[in-house]
Amino acid sequence: MDWGFIFERTFSAMIGPEVMVYALAAVGLNVHFGYTGLMNFGQVGFMAAGAYGVGVSVFWLGWNFWVGVLFSFVYSAVLALLLGIPTLRLRADYLSLVTIAASETIRLLARSRVMQPITGGVEGVNQFAGPFYDLSPFELGKFYSFGPFKYLGRDVWVLLVGWTILILVTLMVRALMKSPWGRTLRAIREDEDAARALGKNAYFYKMQSLMLGGMIGGVAGMLQVIQKASVQADTFNPVITFTIWTILIVGGAGRVWSPIVGASIYWTLIVFVENTLRQLPEGTRLSLERTIELSDFNIAMLRFILVGSGLLLLARFRPQGIFGSREEMALDRR
Amino acid sequence: MPRWGRRSAVAFLGVVLGLGAAAPAMAQVSDDLGVIGQLQYTDAAGNKVFVADVDVSIDDVGGATTDADGSFRIPVPGPGEYTIRLDIATLPEGVALKDPERATLQAKVSENADQRVIFPLVFGDGGAQGAESNFSVRRISQLTLEGIKLGLYLAMAAIGLSLIFGTTGLVNFAHAELITWGTLMAYFFNIYGLVATFGFLSALPPPFGGGVNFVFATLLATIMGGVMGYVLNRVVFRTARNAGVSLLAQMVMTIGLSILLRYVFVYYFGSRYRVYKDYAAQRANEFLGMELTSRDATAMAVSVVILIAVGLGLTRTRTGRAMRAVSDNKDLAESSGINVERVISQVWIYGGALAALSGTFFGFDTVKWDLGTRILLLVFAAITLGGLGTAFGALVGALIVGVVINWSTLFIDTELKNMTALIVLILALLLRPQGILGKKQRIG
Numbered sequence: 001m002d003w004g005f006i007f008e009r010t011f012s013a014m015i016g017p018e019v020m021v022y023a024l025a026a027v028g029l030n031v032h033f034g035y036t037g038l039m040n041f042g043q044v045g046f047m048a049a050g051a052y053g054v055g056v057s058v059f060w061l062g063w064n065f066w067v068g069v070l071f072s073f074v075y076s077a078v079l080a081l082l083l084g085i086p087t088l089r090l091r092a093d094y095l096s097l098v099t100i101a102a103s104e105t106i107r108l109l110a111r112s113r114v115m116q117p118i119t120g121g122v123e124g125v126n127q128f129a130g131p132f133y134d135l136s137p138f139e140l141g142k143f144y145s146f147g148p149f150k151y152l153g154r155d156v157w158v159l160l161v162g163w164t165i166l167i168l169v170t171l172m173v174r175a176l177m178k179s180p181w182g183r184t185l186r187a188i189r190e191d192e193d194a195a196r197a198l199g200k201n202a203y204f205y206k207m208q209s210l211m212l213g214g215m216i217g218g219v220a221g222m223l224q225v226i227q228k229a230s231v232q233a234d235t236f237n238p239v240i241t242f243t244i245w246t247i248l249i250v251g252g253a254g255r256v257w258s259p260i261v262g263a264s265i266y267w268t269l270i271v272f273v274e275n276t277l278r279q280l281p282e283g284t285r286l287s288l289e290r291t292i293e294l295s296d297f298n299i300a301m302l303r304f305i306l307v308g309s310g311l312l313l314l315a316r317f318r319p320q321g322i323f324g325s326r327e328e329m330a331l332d333r334r
Numbered sequence: 335m336p337r338w339g340r341r342s343a344v345a346f347l348g349v350v351l352g353l354g355a356a357a358p359a360m361a362q363v364s365d366d367l368g369v370i371g372q373l374q375y376t377d378a379a380g381n382k383v384f385v386a387d388v389d390v391s392i393d394d395v396g397g398a399t400t401d402a403d404g405s406f407r408i409p410v411p412g413p414g415e416y417t418i419r420l421d422i423a424t425l426p427e428g429v430a431l432k433d434p435e436r437a438t439l440q441a442k443v444s445e446n447a448d449q450r451v452i453f454p455l456v457f458g459d460g461g462a463q464g465a466e467s468n469f470s471v472r473r474i475s476q477l478t479l480e481g482i483k484l485g486l487y488l489a490m491a492a493i494g495l496s497l498i499f500g501t502t503g504l505v506n507f508a509h510a511e512l513i514t515w516g517t518l519m520a521y522f523f524n525i526y527g528l529v530a531t532f533g534f535l536s537a538l539p540p541p542f543g544g545g546v547n548f549v550f551a552t553l554l555a556t557i558m559g560g561v562m563g564y565v566l567n568r569v570v571f572r573t574a575r576n577a578g579v580s581l582l583a584q585m586v587m588t589i590g591l592s593i594l595l596r597y598v599f600v601y602y603f604g605s606r607y608r609v610y611k612d613y614a615a616q617r618a619n620e621f622l623g624m625e626l627t628s629r630d631a632t633a634m635a636v637s638v639v640i641l642i643a644v645g646l647g648l649t650r651t652r653t654g655r656a657m658r659a660v661s662d663n664k665d666l667a668e669s670s671g672i673n674v675e676r677v678i679s680q681v682w683i684y685g686g687a688l689a690a691l692s693g694t695f696f697g698f699d700t701v702k703w704d705l706g707t708r709i710l711l712l713v714f715a716a717i718t719l720g721g722l723g724t725a726f727g728a729l730v731g732a733l734i735v736g737v738v739i740n741w742s743t744l745f746i747d748t749e750l751k752n753m754t755a756l757i758v759l760i761l762a763l764l765l766r767p768q769g770i771l772g773k774k775q776r777i778g
Contacts, residue, residue: 039582039585041589085764086760086763086764087763090763090767092582093505093582093585094718094763094767096505096585097505097714097718097759098756098759098760098763100507100711100714101711101714101715101755101756101759102756104711105711105752105753105756108749108750108752108753109750109753112747112749112750113747113749114746114747114749114750238707239593242589242590242593245586245589246590249586293601293602297604297605298601301597301600301601304593304596304597305593305594305597305598305601307590307593308590308591308592308593308594308595308596308597309590309594310590311586311587311589311590311593312570312587312590312591312594313590314590315579315583315584315586315587315590316570316574316577316579316583316587319579319580319583
């Protein structure tokens, strides 16, 4: 077994593009769930909106890349508005039903034959991120090493921009949540009726929260497709939403830095386990494949089994997450 | 208490691992596989005409010519994906492909049965005629029939989900996996038989080793669905309720459970599509101008009988009345002497069994690991439309959703028909959030 390779991969994953994207999506979900108590089960739908917003407008409509980025913002905010109108006046679980349904519908619509002229169907869209990489001060095809971390030049550029955005957005969310506006959101989370009795329009505050978190999710989707340089419908599977939930709950919902901590823990663990299993000596591998069917495909499936059992156990035994405190926000407070 | 929980947990693990042990047996490949199909069109008078003497072929594998019945069969060497080509030049005068670009079709042949492919043919000026006949009485009645079929299956899946919500206040996202569980169980019993489903002893003769008849397999799958429902409630959710875990945390637990089960299914079952051994491909029968295979007709009849029985059970038996009482007002039911935990357990058992039964029917087309997840959206739409927590609402909602979805194909592409469910869901929430049969207080 090549432990050097395994550790190189694991270290690089610790702050890699996946961590950046998932942490950003989790910051959005944190605004929804952690600070406002909204059960958004369709965060991946907002990511898809952000991704297709830029991909389609640049590749098919021929817009300027940066106009496409702006369009993506508006697009994910409008999606939040549309989902919020029928659900935010109702009990919490209705929002979860509609968001999960909507995110799956977006994926099916994007990959359908009818939409193929616009979204590229199953093949998706590519060749839209050029202007972004043109600005790169790094050589795109060259490997760069920083201590234990090693990335391609193009990834270094994406990471530099992405982490800057991630930290700025996190600081912005922190400032917002300390403002009167953020305190109102938390009041609604704790007791919506009490907030309403004090004259706060809970519906509007929840709508603003849904839109803000949705736009942050949209940026995450955008960064993801810019890094991959292609938009594909099937990467926006509902299971991504729940990976983000797991990440948020691991870090502790309602805490400023929990999305980053949670995402880093999750991806470090996944990359370490998968690479170790792939690097097992031939004999061990074969016998594992024979006894518990640990094929290559199934190693890839392990992460979802891990997400499922993680979510189940966390929600049951540690709803405040590994680092969270029950006083601030626990999953079972509402 | 905890000791009980542990013992059940072991039993549950046993069930899951049993599935795994059966999987090696799946390597047996039937050596008699093929791609089948039947060429036919409807003439100007509305009669069905079978097309003989047309060449159909698969590159590097072989070809066939349709017989007087319009049927063809091309044997293939093994499971896999094949490209089937229809030789347009051999079509009779005036007959053409409905979509001229689809003279070649892709088909996935699974290891258990022939794969059917369909080349839709039209007579005369296909395009114009197709557009005109779009809204024909014949097409609409056919779609309505398909809609009722879908609605009946959905209703069986939805009643359990709605009653679980009614009695515990929990939206069970793992209900989709109860549906898939039924499909997979029916598949394993159908293909591998009683004992072989649980791994060892696959060499025994039928009915122990070789796969049982589909009717019997359905029955067993339904029972296994009830067992799964019981175990999930007993091991996971009853302990959570006793520990005082909030409803929203329980809802996240159902999500976790759903993902866990789904990916355990794909781990052992694989991501390939499969088909049951029996009743996989049948010719449709003509019936009042509509087409229905006798398999589907039987399944629909069974569904109607089951749903009537559920309705009678809910209104006439003590258990059923207790279920509705708990669903209506838990505290009142408890104070009037109903054992609420017992009722909840029964709801999970019956709900799981019904979901599994619907799963076996949904699996007629293809058996796949995420079958339940694909229709969960429809089930949600059905129970929301009918009114969360009401059993009869779920029935009404399911039938409406089934029919509306099929009618929607008159206007939109078939591929997008499930999207209609989202529109139904949102319209229901905008116009009548408590649902058709729900009471206003429920929306809180």
